[in-house]
Amino acid sequence: MSKGPGGPAGGTDAGPPGTRMVARRAGSSWLVHPWGAFDQRSWMYAAGLAHDPEHTLVVVDVPQGASAGFLHDVVRALPAGAAGLRVVFGRTPPGGAAQAGRWLAARTGRVVVTALGRPRPTAEGALFVEAGQGPGWTRYDPGGGTSGEGRRFPCPEWEQHLPADAWWVSRHTLAEPVPAGLWLRPARVTPVFPRHRALLTTRLSSRPDAVTVVVGAPGAEAVPLADVTRLWWTLPDQVRTVARFAPFGPVTLPAGMSLGTALAEKAGRAVRTYNGLPIGPGSRPDTAGKVVAVGSDGSPGRMVMARESVQFPPLRAGEHREPLVTGHHWPLRGLPLLRLGVYRHGPDAVVEVTPSGLWIRGRRERAGAASPSVPVDERHELVLYDSGDTRLVGEFRRIAGELAHMVSAEYGVPVVVRGVDTGRVDEP
Structure with a gap:
């Protein structure tokens, strides 16, 4: 951490010395911070966020012990323009994020989107509000209207078709939202779950056009194949046709059959699978953006050369068709x-x-x-x-x-x- 008005090369504070909050460009975002108290870590956080094509993305470094009046200084420092604002607060503002978002929308006359619940950084500069941590991204209109924007930023094409919260697939199995899609896991929680959840939240690569369904949890009881099939038929058509299943933990499967082959047989439809876990940038540089093998403890391993396959249902009973690799290195x-x-x-x-x-x-x-x-x-x-x-x-x-x-x-x-x-x- 460094203090003082200086910053990254080429950085300048937008605003005269008399203002208490100033704006500084950070990648495709802006960092609004107290005058004379530039924080390098806050700038790096803002600079690493994904581009928002619809809004001006602003990270606000809320001063320790700030009063409600500091929002007036934020408004004076905000980048000019008519585009809506996506505001990420470094710490909870006085009165809470909902009150601040509503007030900023009314005061600036611009749409303001902010997160209710702490957004967690994920792969590729995305942000995700976990289920149970708040309703997620919320839009505030200047006229007072409020609407939900989902849990994920950037918002993938399939976001609106999935439930925002976890749901029971059966009494044994739960489907939990993760940034890349869903985690189909045993309902009985074990001590290893927080580590698995952290991996799937921070390192799993997301695709705007395809839902990743991670199946199982290493070190936990097996997920029944019947529950994987049940989830398959529960998914809306728009999601099912673009879903990619990623085996992660044990699943009850017929002897000698992979998850994709068994699911294709049960569902009677073609099923697409990853050959491991798709890992995004922000993790080990040699595996960034690749599909990696999963160790018995759930840790990401080496890159696999065959990334993705499609499995087809059998043409005749008792016969299995070999997977067709659709993407490889x-x-x-x-x-x-x-x-x-x-x-x-x-x-x-x-x-x-x-x-x-x-x-x-x-x-x-x-x-x-x-x-x-x-x-x-x-x-x-x-x-x-x-x-x-x-x-x-x-x-x-x-x-x-x-x-x-x-x-x-x-x-x-x-x-x-x-x-x-x-x-x-x-x-x-």
Whole structure:
């Protein structure tokens, strides 16, 4: 913390020395602070907030022991303009945020949005008011009108379609709002829940166009698959079609089935899943904006190369369809694309992206052969090659080794190469 009128390079105080509060630009926001008492940490907080396309975003550094009259000084320091104001108070203003927001709207003639409840910083400069901590962002019109604006800033497209508070999916399972969407968790709270909630609140990446549904809690009892299915059908159509499920803790699943495959079978619809947790900027720099594997204790681990998959319901009873990877980091862009997630590598080989890594095989799929279904390993990626094709096994092994070396060198991700025979040769 530094005191005094100086600040970041190029920063200036908007207002003459006679005013008691002054405004200073901070990124795409403004910091309003007492004259002669610039706080570097407050400026960094304001500068790190996301851009508000509809309002002028103002962080007010409320002086310790401020009287109600300090709002007059805030009005004099506010940036000029007709746009509405989103006001974030550094500490609760005299009379509370609701009274201050209402008064500022009437006095300035501008729409004022402020948070009722302490907004928590989240990934990508967003702010979130947790359920149970207050009603969230509230809009005050100059004429006295008041309306809710949800819990999230920036406000995603799906905000209005989800309940603002937690709700019971069953007597065993609760759906709790988090900045990126929902956390489907066991109702019975354990000591590890505060740590899990902090992770999902501060580090989970949000998408304006897609709801993330985090399922389960490490170290807690398993969430029944029936409750995941029940939540699926509870979601409005606008949310269900853009939902991405992220496995986090234990779920009661049929043996050998992933969450996405089991849910697609139960729901009879295509289901999109993350291959871990999408982590946003503000966390470890080597995983920022990536999907990471989850440790058994719920801690974020290494970046996974296959980020997102879609699972389809079975065509016939008793048959399961393999997940289709729809987004990945594997360095395959220079190879001809045969279909989504499948690339041609030279005259004889095909590289197929799977949730656990890569599968190197021949261009002609062998009868009875299928992509190896291997769970994601939190320690390393897998590059598997078809060791049952004796004619080309040497070429497949060479390609697998090259790709593994490239990924280890460029991304720092551990890779294990292994041969697998998944079926017999389809004779011409």
